[in-house]
Amino acid sequence: MTRRELLSLLFSLGAREFGRLLPAQGAKPRSDPVFQVKPLKGVDFVLRNSPTARKYLIETMPGGVALLDYNNDGLLDIFFVNGGNVRDIMATPINFDRRNPAYWNRLYRQNPDGTFTDVTEHAGLAHAGDSNYGMGVAIGDYDNDGFPDIYLTNFGKNILYHNNGDGTFTDVTAKAGVAAGGWSVSAGFFDYDNDGRLDLFVTRYLDWSVEKSKICGSERATYCPPGSFSAITNVLYHNRGDGTFEDVSLASGIAAKKGHGLGVAFADYDGDGFTDIFVANDATDQFLFHNNGNGTFTEGGLDSGAALSESGRMPSGMGVVFQDYDNDGLPDLLVTQLPHDPYVIFHNDGRGLFSAQELEAGFGVLSGNVSGWGVGLEDFDNDGWKDAFIVQGHVFDNVETYDDSLRYREPPLLAMNRAGRFERADPGSDLPVAGRGAAFGDLNNDGWIDVVTTSLGEAPQFYFNRRGPFHWLTITLHGKRSNRDGFGARVQVNGQTRFATAAGSYLSSNDKRLHFGLGSAETADIEIRWPSGIRQALRGVKADQFIVIEESVQP
Amino acid sequence: MIQALLWLCLLLQPQSADPSVPPDALPLLQSGIDAENRGALDQAVTAFRKAADLAPSSAIVFLRLGDAYMKEHDYAAAIAPLQHAAELSPDSPAVHQLLGYALLAEGYASDAIPHLKIIHDPGALGIAQLQAGQAAEAVANLQAALAKAPDDADLLFYLSRAATALAGQSLDRLRSVDPNSARGHQALGQTDYEIKMLPEAAKQYEQAIAMRPDLPGLRLELGQVFAAGSEWAKAEEQFRGETKLQPGSAEAAYRLGNALLQQGKMKEAAEELKRSDSLRPGMPETLYALGRAAASSDPDAAEHALERVIELEKDTPLAGQAYLGLAQIHRRQGKTEQAAREMQDYRRIQALAAHPPS
Numbered sequence: 001m002t003r004r005e006l007l008s009l010l011f012s013l014g015a016r017e018f019g020r021l022l023p024a025q026g027a028k029p030r031s032d033p034v035f036q037v038k039p040l041k042g043v044d045f046v047l048r049n050s051p052t053a054r055k056y057l058i059e060t061m062p063g064g065v066a067l068l069d070y071n072n073d074g075l076l077d078i079f080f081v082n083g084g085n086v087r088d089i090m091a092t093p094i095n096f097d098r099r100n101p102a103y104w105n106r107l108y109r110q111n112p113d114g115t116f117t118d119v120t121e122h123a124g125l126a127h128a129g130d131s132n133y134g135m136g137v138a139i140g141d142y143d144n145d146g147f148p149d150i151y152l153t154n155f156g157k158n159i160l161y162h163n164n165g166d167g168t169f170t171d172v173t174a175k176a177g178v179a180a181g182g183w184s185v186s187a188g189f190f191d192y193d194n195d196g197r198l199d200l201f202v203t204r205y206l207d208w209s210v211e212k213s214k215i216c217g218s219e220r221a222t223y224c225p226p227g228s229f230s231a232i233t234n235v236l237y238h239n240r241g242d243g244t245f246e247d248v249s250l251a252s253g254i255a256a257k258k259g260h261g262l263g264v265a266f267a268d269y270d271g272d273g274f275t276d277i278f279v280a281n282d283a284t285d286q287f288l289f290h291n292n293g294n295g296t297f298t299e300g301g302l303d304s305g306a307a308l309s310e311s312g313r314m315p316s317g318m319g320v321v322f323q324d325y326d327n328d329g330l331p332d333l334l335v336t337q338l339p340h341d342p343y344v345i346f347h348n349d350g351r352g353l354f355s356a357q358e359l360e361a362g363f364g365v366l367s368g369n370v371s372g373w374g375v376g377l378e379d380f381d382n383d384g385w386k387d388a389f390i391v392q393g394h395v396f397d398n399v400e401t402y403d404d405s406l407r408y409r410e411p412p413l414l415a416m417n418r419a420g421r422f423e424r425a426d427p428g429s430d431l432p433v434a435g436r437g438a439a440f441g442d443l444n445n446d447g448w449i450d451v452v453t454t455s456l457g458e459a460p461q462f463y464f465n466r467r468g469p470f471h472w473l474t475i476t477l478h479g480k481r482s483n484r485d486g487f488g489a490r491v492q493v494n495g496q497t498r499f500a501t502a503a504g505s506y507l508s509s510n511d512k513r514l515h516f517g518l519g520s521a522e523t524a525d526i527e528i529r530w531p532s533g534i535r536q537a538l539r540g541v542k543a544d545q546f547i548v549i550e551e552s553v554q555p
Numbered sequence: 556m557i558q559a560l561l562w563l564c565l566l567l568q569p570q571s572a573d574p575s576v577p578p579d580a581l582p583l584l585q586s587g588i589d590a591e592n593r594g595a596l597d598q599a600v601t602a603f604r605k606a607a608d609l610a611p612s613s614a615i616v617f618l619r620l621g622d623a624y625m626k627e628h629d630y631a632a633a634i635a636p637l638q639h640a641a642e643l644s645p646d647s648p649a650v651h652q653l654l655g656y657a658l659l660a661e662g663y664a665s666d667a668i669p670h671l672k673i674i675h676d677p678g679a680l681g682i683a684q685l686q687a688g689q690a691a692e693a694v695a696n697l698q699a700a701l702a703k704a705p706d707d708a709d710l711l712f713y714l715s716r717a718a719t720a721l722a723g724q725s726l727d728r729l730r731s732v733d734p735n736s737a738r739g740h741q742a743l744g745q746t747d748y749e750i751k752m753l754p755e756a757a758k759q760y761e762q763a764i765a766m767r768p769d770l771p772g773l774r775l776e777l778g779q780v781f782a783a784g785s786e787w788a789k790a791e792e793q794f795r796g797e798t799k800l801q802p803g804s805a806e807a808a809y810r811l812g813n814a815l816l817q818q819g820k821m822k823e824a825a826e827e828l829k830r831s832d833s834l835r836p837g838m839p840e841t842l843y844a845l846g847r848a849a850a851s852s853d854p855d856a857a858e859h860a861l862e863r864v865i866e867l868e869k870d871t872p873l874a875g876q877a878y879l880g881l882a883q884i885h886r887r888q889g890k891t892e893q894a895a896r897e898m899q900d901y902r903r904i905q906a907l908a909a910h911p912p913s
Contacts, residue, residue, distance in 0.1 A: 302898065302901075302902075303895075303898060305883055305886060308879065310847065311847070311876070312875070312876030312879045312880065313876075342785075342817075349887060353886050353887070355883055355887065359816060359817060359818070359819040359821075359847075360819045360821065360851075361819065362818075362819055364785075364787060364816075364817035364818055364819060365785070365787050365788065365817070365818050365819075367785070368784075368785020368787075368817070369784055369785045403751050404750070404751045404752045404753065405751050405753045405783060405784055421819070
């Protein structure tokens, strides 16, 4: 028996044991709205994507949102990525007018009374470079100093802002060496070599520039499909631990595959103790990079069954989340995509294999004619099963003119998980928007997961959970030997499993705290496997509280 | 096809025997013929034009001039001399053929039809009738032409166009003479469906069903409208209704099975798809859907169905998808080597699709 087989066996035994604690199945759907949608006092952000008649592809792709506690006051703050000013005729060098406050990214600090204050300028985040059109955001404490840092992706050069711990940030991109270049989209921090320091993965979409831009469509101009442009590689940066990163894309094997990367999510899908990478590619095979545990990755999406939809087609993958939706202890994948095919569920069958099961999971009914972007698998009703929330809206801003069955603006999809099968529910708003980013977290610290979404040309939407009768538990990990954020840890609570990460969705970064709905259970049994390999268990933990779990120093 | 036919049956008589050609025009006429034989078409046209000036009553000279223009693909210039030739020699099939072709080539389809009728060329006549909006006549003539040349790609293409046009005309007439009949609503529903106005299409079909609930086909089409909008539960209801009306319809059974499949009702879907396969065996789409539906609940049936898809489809993309489905089943069963071989076949077909053999 190999080491991996042994770990896999132990892993599956653990899952089975916890399966006894699963909440009762077959709970009735909640008919009243799950969320109340309302504006946030103090947040005046508008995502300015600047659509033009030239149909520059970047215009329809932003922008991200992050939920982070940048000042460690226990309240989630919100960071929004803005697009930029695009003119019909763009000259080089490009100027996206990012000095203009209308095109700034924005950081809003949450005040104790639930209102927000724009601290962008004070924090040193006001200007993101005139040649950078904003896309996404990743959050992680890359230097383990206890304060979350911000990584921005752009069409142009990416930016790493170090959190100084005093409410301000410093642009350390040049020193860190993480500018990437080209068209970066989603990014995420994770620790691929378990050395206790967060590394960085950046998806890149395609080889596009103003000069290479094309207009498609015959009678009506549209944005061109990804196949009109060359595929491109993703980027992996290794954290050296001295404030600098090394581009290991080639050495790790990541750059061996070119694609049209949009979304990225992380989890250890085969239980070998090393975090793997899934890249949602647009209109090509999805990538599943298996972490070989020696600094290299092998892409095996097709042979693992995680590359193509249930119908055997290449998904136009946009957003992705890598969590366990059916409580079997193994992380599954939910990939959003364009209309005419359902959103894809890659069910983790164990032994490193997946099978596309979107129809069995109910997404054939939920998602045939819609376009999905940001996505989360979170337990919104705290019944012990992770539900799905997806922001939607077509790529083309004129799609109705040639297909009356499609919509540029769409309301979000909320689907409640009924023991592994998803059913439509009322998200509390049927307002159609051109949705893009989505971040998930407990904004008001009430134990119920909220959602913040972005939409092109509009203010963000805030979905506040209306709560219910069930219990919950929210865990903050504090790594010691592992990375400070605990990213990559597998946390099991009463038969549910979460993989610690802020990444996933589309362009966005989630509340790093791990939230568990407990149903009617008033206590929880917790088991953690840290990236360091250390295992930790807590029994009979009282429900309805926020707890911090420090990594045990004992192996 | 026009061009190919043009040069087959140009009937020309020896010019020296034609009394309408004056002696002083004969050398020019001969010079033009010689130039034409050398392929010097510009010189031929010049010579024929000079001959025509000297022989204004000679049909053969104007025919030669028109023919030279047509060989130069200058159909517009050919029309006038050929019309003059037709006035001088109204019974000459060669003149009518060239004139009919020239008019058709320039888009004067209605004007070409009388000339093409004279020469009994059903293919060219059918094309002209299609372009003149005479779809029914076009279908008849193109079918007659295809009886003699069943594999002619151009004729097949134009026949398909003519049939489509005829269907459209029939529907237009139906809509105009009885728009409020069940068939009228069905026709309107079909039009709305084709232009992707799905809610409007559904309303039309629902009105048709209300008027004639037992009319076969209505529920099948309404179900397809719902399916196009991914409203699978509604589609299932309609397809189920159709299967009650037409229990022997393999298509209704297939579509019901697919609607069940899309809703994740795998066992029910597999049963219905098996029924469809028994009604009309050997339909690759039915078998592929059956392979998908039965993959978890009845892997042997799924495997058998997917293998039959491969037998039928060989190296098409659907066969590639069938290989993928087989690999999925075999991976689950732990048959990794077999799955690996199937993935190789899948990749081979993908490569074929990306780089088809020349």
